[in-house]
Amino acid sequence: MLAIAPLNSRDKTPLFRQLHAQLKELIESGALARGTRLPATRELAGTIGLNRTTISAAYALLESDGLITGHVGRGSFVAGGPLTDVRGSEMRGSGERGSLDSASFSRSRPSELLFPLEEFRKTCSEVIASDDAASILQLGSPSGYPPLRRYLLEQARAEGVARDSDDILITSGCQQAFDLLQRTIGLGTPVLMEDPVYPGARSVFERAGARLIGVPVGGDGMDLEILERTIARERPLLLCVTPNFQNPTGSSMPLGARKSLLRMTQAAGVIVIENDIYGALAYEGEPIPAIKHLDQSGETILLRSFSKVAFPGLRVGWVIAPRPLIERLAETKQWSDLHTDQLSQAVLLRFAESGRLEQHRRRMLVAGRERLEAALEACGTHLPAGTKFTRPRGGMSLWVELPPALDAAELLPRAEREGVTYLPGRFFAVSRPQPNGLRLSFAGMTPEEIRSGLAVLGRIFREELERVRAHVRLGEAAALV
Amino acid sequence: MLAIAPLNSRDKTPLFRQLHAQLKELIESGALARGTRLPATRELAGTIGLNRTTISAAYALLESDGLITGHVGRGSFVAGGPLTDVRGSEMRGSGERGSLDSASFSRSRPSELLFPLEEFRKTCSEVIASDDAASILQLGSPSGYPPLRRYLLEQARAEGVARDSDDILITSGCQQAFDLLQRTIGLGTPVLMEDPVYPGARSVFERAGARLIGVPVGGDGMDLEILERTIARERPLLLCVTPNFQNPTGSSMPLGARKSLLRMTQAAGVIVIENDIYGALAYEGEPIPAIKHLDQSGETILLRSFSKVAFPGLRVGWVIAPRPLIERLAETKQWSDLHTDQLSQAVLLRFAESGRLEQHRRRMLVAGRERLEAALEACGTHLPAGTKFTRPRGGMSLWVELPPALDAAELLPRAEREGVTYLPGRFFAVSRPQPNGLRLSFAGMTPEEIRSGLAVLGRIFREELERVRAHVRLGEAAALV
Numbered sequence: 001m002l003a004i005a006p007l008n009s010r011d012k013t014p015l016f017r018q019l020h021a022q023l024k025e026l027i028e029s030g031a032l033a034r035g036t037r038l039p040a041t042r043e044l045a046g047t048i049g050l051n052r053t054t055i056s057a058a059y060a061l062l063e064s065d066g067l068i069t070g071h072v073g074r075g076s077f078v079a080g081g082p083l084t085d086v087r088g089s090e091m092r093g094s095g096e097r098g099s100l101d102s103a104s105f106s107r108s109r110p111s112e113l114l115f116p117l118e119e120f121r122k123t124c125s126e127v128i129a130s131d132d133a134a135s136i137l138q139l140g141s142p143s144g145y146p147p148l149r150r151y152l153l154e155q156a157r158a159e160g161v162a163r164d165s166d167d168i169l170i171t172s173g174c175q176q177a178f179d180l181l182q183r184t185i186g187l188g189t190p191v192l193m194e195d196p197v198y199p200g201a202r203s204v205f206e207r208a209g210a211r212l213i214g215v216p217v218g219g220d221g222m223d224l225e226i227l228e229r230t231i232a233r234e235r236p237l238l239l240c241v242t243p244n245f246q247n248p249t250g251s252s253m254p255l256g257a258r259k260s261l262l263r264m265t266q267a268a269g270v271i272v273i274e275n276d277i278y279g280a281l282a283y284e285g286e287p288i289p290a291i292k293h294l295d296q297s298g299e300t301i302l303l304r305s306f307s308k309v310a311f312p313g314l315r316v317g318w319v320i321a322p323r324p325l326i327e328r329l330a331e332t333k334q335w336s337d338l339h340t341d342q343l344s345q346a347v348l349l350r351f352a353e354s355g356r357l358e359q360h361r362r363r364m365l366v367a368g369r370e371r372l373e374a375a376l377e378a379c380g381t382h383l384p385a386g387t388k389f390t391r392p393r394g395g396m397s398l399w400v401e402l403p404p405a406l407d408a409a410e411l412l413p414r415a416e417r418e419g420v421t422y423l424p425g426r427f428f429a430v431s432r433p434q435p436n437g438l439r440l441s442f443a444g445m446t447p448e449e450i451r452s453g454l455a456v457l458g459r460i461f462r463e464e465l466e467r468v469r470a471h472v473r474l475g476e477a478a479a480l481v
Numbered sequence: 482m483l484a485i486a487p488l489n490s491r492d493k494t495p496l497f498r499q500l501h502a503q504l505k506e507l508i509e510s511g512a513l514a515r516g517t518r519l520p521a522t523r524e525l526a527g528t529i530g531l532n533r534t535t536i537s538a539a540y541a542l543l544e545s546d547g548l549i550t551g552h553v554g555r556g557s558f559v560a561g562g563p564l565t566d567v568r569g570s571e572m573r574g575s576g577e578r579g580s581l582d583s584a585s586f587s588r589s590r591p592s593e594l595l596f597p598l599e600e601f602r603k604t605c606s607e608v609i610a611s612d613d614a615a616s617i618l619q620l621g622s623p624s625g626y627p628p629l630r631r632y633l634l635e636q637a638r639a640e641g642v643a644r645d646s647d648d649i650l651i652t653s654g655c656q657q658a659f660d661l662l663q664r665t666i667g668l669g670t671p672v673l674m675e676d677p678v679y680p681g682a683r684s685v686f687e688r689a690g691a692r693l694i695g696v697p698v699g700g701d702g703m704d705l706e707i708l709e710r711t712i713a714r715e716r717p718l719l720l721c722v723t724p725n726f727q728n729p730t731g732s733s734m735p736l737g738a739r740k741s742l743l744r745m746t747q748a749a750g751v752i753v754i755e756n757d758i759y760g761a762l763a764y765e766g767e768p769i770p771a772i773k774h775l776d777q778s779g780e781t782i783l784l785r786s787f788s789k790v791a792f793p794g795l796r797v798g799w800v801i802a803p804r805p806l807i808e809r810l811a812e813t814k815q816w817s818d819l820h821t822d823q824l825s826q827a828v829l830l831r832f833a834e835s836g837r838l839e840q841h842r843r844r845m846l847v848a849g850r851e852r853l854e855a856a857l858e859a860c861g862t863h864l865p866a867g868t869k870f871t872r873p874r875g876g877m878s879l880w881v882e883l884p885p886a887l888d889a890a891e892l893l894p895r896a897e898r899e900g901v902t903y904l905p906g907r908f909f910a911v912s913r914p915q916p917n918g919l920r921l922s923f924a925g926m927t928p929e930e931i932r933s934g935l936a937v938l939g940r941i942f943r944e945e946l947e948r949v950r951a952h953v954r955l956g957e958a959a960a961l962v
Contacts, residue, residue, distance in 0.1 A: 025808065115614075115619075121614075133596075133602075134598060138793055141505075141547075143509055149509065171818075175819045176817060179817050200816070203816050312618070312619055313822070313823035315823075335685055338656045341796045342795070
């Protein structure tokens, strides 16, 4: 029996987030031990008097946190949190999580199975054996570890995404880059974002009280006609855009669209924040130049990170932008947390400089291509007629629009009961709810898991569609009587 | 010739900070190469038309950043920033910085010479060879790496500073703990702080628009009479206090004072944020229980960190507070940067669990005691009559109040010319400027550096005092004519 405190429906935090916070706490405090089976959504819904959709949404977030894992036909189990034995607490099996999972489409992150642990170990050993070890352990600079800054800036200059007038700031991942930007230049201004969008970017601006305006994203990125009208109407200062393999849709903007976007924003004095966290993971086709590369004015702000292409647990991202802005961001950074962890900065620098990052990236591309193909093929095979889905050429996720009669959030509990999870569209909406939308993140799974997971989802969605249609027919028949 | 852009005297950023930002940029971009001699303050003041005090204040901040270093009789030299040779960029000699320094009293941080590099290397190797390596590299929890959370919480429970109703959040150092607290509970409320205070804490609340109210700190911490009156008058929600070895004064609150503070704040419903970043560095006397320990209500928020006792470059601190607050902080943390770097969390956990942290702490205590004694003795020997200074029993800094005729900021350029730096009182003021105050941070220096540095400072201060007194006598004599 779970000890869930009453939720507050008047709180501005949605019920599923309140429930998620409580369950997370129970898992992380050890009150719910690793391996414990969570109650079925129907059962918990009955016990605490909530809608099953709310329970499922909370479970999906836990799954996305890596705290629970689904198992076909058996339900959800606690995967994270402390072990009962203290001494064994850092011995949590890395492979174990992979083998427990059946089909989690809910995490946009690399698979642990692909981590090059041996190369990582070598890299750490080299860094801590170097003469620079003491200075890495000493207090550092708000702008970042100078050798890493210089390395990344040289790379960016060689690629044409940093001008002489640009500088670089190392952040604790892209999430912090968004936060520092909001705190430095995002005050009291409407912000244009893709709709659907990565919820972490949305939250940063939303909680600061900014007015968010969503611009619909299709297979080729932002809808440019709507973008143009929205800019004219709203006069925003900022536009956040992910031109490569956008999260959650996986779609990319073609070259022409990037140029059009730049023309529109420059004419209106809108600053572009280009989130390029997935750009290095292009599985097919030629890479398309970054907006930052195309931008003659140099004003575009480029965000990148080691998280998706290497290790999400090492929080190192960076911002490339005009020097005066970087100086202001560095000041905000200093207030926020002094500087980014230097051990990880030094390790990732060594990982990159030694060529190991590029080797790893090539292996990630092979694995990603295989997973993407499996996902696209399985979507085509299993999803019901009338379903649309994006066809990404890289990244970690694709976007599904079920036939309009289906609600992805309502169907999630059924999928979870069969050990398959995904994130329904509501997690990603700015101002355009898409109840029939859902994100499938394929990068963290094996092709086999992808195929079997989509077979399950396809069956559930088809069955529901038949049920709905039968209802409609029944209704029509009734109306004829 | 330095390329300094014109400063803006109308900007709300003070001139010395504007200059500091420009110089920092020149150093970090490599425009000012390592080893370059900076112009003397007098020379630069003449060139760019600023007061020498402004130049010195900027130099002091650079010194405090570790970017420049003083050398007796030779001036200030660029110590940080990139090397000219890219391939050698991570080979920056760790010992080099130490040997270049002559007497930098401006950095409240441990000496690199005391870092137990061999133990650190062993620790890293163990962590990355463990079965848990893959999960450390994977995306983590906003609340922190669960095994570290559990370890620290168990320690805190054993010490009596965490109740069953408390929980823990891992932060990217104490600086982020302040920031998360401000963002979560510090909105639009007057905040009481020690005066003088650690500028990083002050900035967080100041930039958020909070009204800061300084409570004077003496040798026994906050002045309790003034505190009581201020609470009654201002009705603040928050009080930040550092009961152990406060930065910058080094003073500690006796047990009775802690109890009184708690009585006052509880009666008025003021939440106490107890910054205990220096508490583990007690060189003399018995440790005094934390306010969090004395607080029967459990409301006190305790901040701690590995930065001062281990490695400042690894950004890992923590907050212990009632569970509902920790949940809210974790939500803010997720928006801010998803979670704290997991490699450093795992390495520091191993460092602590293996007993190496405690061994290192004992060595830090021996070294700290020796440095503190050297500093107190040299203050007594060299500083002019009429000087007051605190007598800390731990930590990294002490506070000097020169005879009122002297201005520590004005005298800094002269000290820097002779290769000695310190931070003048103005860096630490909340609402009570103490032009004759200055902070001497002794922990990062050798006893010999402390003695020779204080001999230089003593001579400069005595000479200035004689000059001022001669002026006064001259004035008196003139008045008699």
